[in-house]
Amino acid sequence: MNYSVIVDVTLREGIADPEGATIERALPALGFSGVSEVKAGKSFRMTIDADSENDALDRATSLAERLLSNPVIEDATARLSGVRAS
Amino acid sequence: MTRVGVVVFPGSNCEYDAALAVNALGATSELVWHSTTDLSSYDAIILPGGFAHGDYLRPGALARFSPVMDSVGRFASDGGAVLGICNGFQVLTEAGLLPGALQKNRGLTFLCQPTTLTVSSLASVLTSRARLGQELVIPINHFSGSYTCDDATYQELVANDRIVLTYKDNPNGSRGDIAGIANERGNVVGLMPHPERAMSTLLGSDDGRVLLESFLSASMASLTP
Numbered sequence: 001m002n003y004s005v006i007v008d009v010t011l012r013e014g015i016a017d018p019e020g021a022t023i024e025r026a027l028p029a030l031g032f033s034g035v036s037e038v039k040a041g042k043s044f045r046m047t048i049d050a051d052s053e054n055d056a057l058d059r060a061t062s063l064a065e066r067l068l069s070n071p072v073i074e075d076a077t078a079r080l081s082g083v084r085a086s
Numbered sequence: 087m088t089r090v091g092v093v094v095f096p097g098s099n100c101e102y103d104a105a106l107a108v109n110a111l112g113a114t115s116e117l118v119w120h121s122t123t124d125l126s127s128y129d130a131i132i133l134p135g136g137f138a139h140g141d142y143l144r145p146g147a148l149a150r151f152s153p154v155m156d157s158v159g160r161f162a163s164d165g166g167a168v169l170g171i172c173n174g175f176q177v178l179t180e181a182g183l184l185p186g187a188l189q190k191n192r193g194l195t196f197l198c199q200p201t202t203l204t205v206s207s208l209a210s211v212l213t214s215r216a217r218l219g220q221e222l223v224i225p226i227n228h229f230s231g232s233y234t235c236d237d238a239t240y241q242e243l244v245a246n247d248r249i250v251l252t253y254k255d256n257p258n259g260s261r262g263d264i265a266g267i268a269n270e271r272g273n274v275v276g277l278m279p280h281p282e283r284a285m286s287t288l289l290g291s292d293d294g295r296v297l298l299e300s301f302l303s304a305s306m307a308s309l310t311p
Contacts, residue, residue, distance in 0.1 A: 015189070015234060016189065016192070016232070016234070016259065018192055018193070018194050018259075019194065022194060067143070067151075070180065070187050072185075072186060072236075073187045073189060073234055
C-alpha cells in the first residue's frame with residue numbers, strides 16, 4: 001500500500017528558537033492578540049510503499065532521525081495522512 | 087612538504103581561498119572532489135566554507151553523506167589533522183566528528199564582519215603555535231553560526247580544554263562565546279571564522295596565519311611515528 005506520511009521537525013525543548021520568537025513578536029502589530037509559544041519548524045510530506053501502517057511510520061521515523069532532523073537540536077515525529085492502493 | 091587536500095562539495099565556495107592560504111605558507115594543496123574516497127596522499131584535510139549541497143535541509147546535512155566523508159572520518163580517527171572552516175565546521179558537526187550543532191544566528195541576520203577572537207586553548211592542531219589569551223582579528227561570514235550543545239557536552243568541552251577560540255564580542259549567540267572547538271584528541275577542529283581570509287594586512291588582517299601555520303606544522307608532526 002502507499003501510505004502518505006507527514007514528518008514534523010521541531011526544535012527540542014530548551015533550544016533557542018529565534019525564528020519562532022520573531023514571528024511571535026510580530027503578531028500583535030498585525031492585530032493578532034493572545035498568541036504565545038510560537039515555534040518554527042519544518043514539515044515534510046512523502047509517500048511510502050509499505051506492507052503496513054506501522055512499517056510506513058517506522059521507516060519514516062528512521063529516515064527522519066537519520067536525515068531530516070539533527071537529533072542534537074531537533075525532534076522528529078511521523079504521522080499518517082492517508083493511504084491508497086499501490 | 088605538507089600536502090593538504092581541500093574538499094570541494096557542490097556549492098563549496100572558499101576552496102580556492104583555503105588552498106591559496108596554505109600554499110602561501112609553503113604547503114601544497116589539491117582540490118578534492120566530494121566523490122573521492124582515497125585521501126591517502128594527503129597529510130591534512132580542510133573542509134572549506136560555502137554552501138555544500140545548497141545547504142538544503144540544514145547546513146551540512148546532505149554533505150555528511152557525500153562519499154568523501156567516510157574517508158574523512160577514517161583520516162581523523164587515524165590521527166590526521168582535519169580542519170572545518172565555516173560550512174566545513176557545520177559539516178563536521180552533522181557528521182558527528184565534532185559535538186553540538188550550528189543554529190541560525192541569534193539576530194536572524196547574515197553576518198559578514200571582522201571579529202576579535204581569543205585563543206582559549208592550545209591543545210589543538212589549529213592553535214598549538216598561538217599564545218593562550220592571544221587576540222586575533224578574523225572575519226566571519228555566516229547565517230547559521232550560533233554554536234549550540236547540551237549542558238553535558240558543554241561541560242565536557244570546558245573540562246577537556248576543547249574550546250579553542252571564543253568571540254570577544256559574541257556576534258551570533260553562540261553558547262559560551264564559542265567560535266571554534268576541537269575533538270578529544272585535538273586533531274579535528276571546526277571554527278566559524280575564516281582564517282584563510284586573514285592572511286595579509288593589506289586585506290585587513292594577517293592573524294589567520296598563526297592558526298594555519300599551527301595546522302600545517304601539526305599535520306607534519308602527525309606523520310612522525
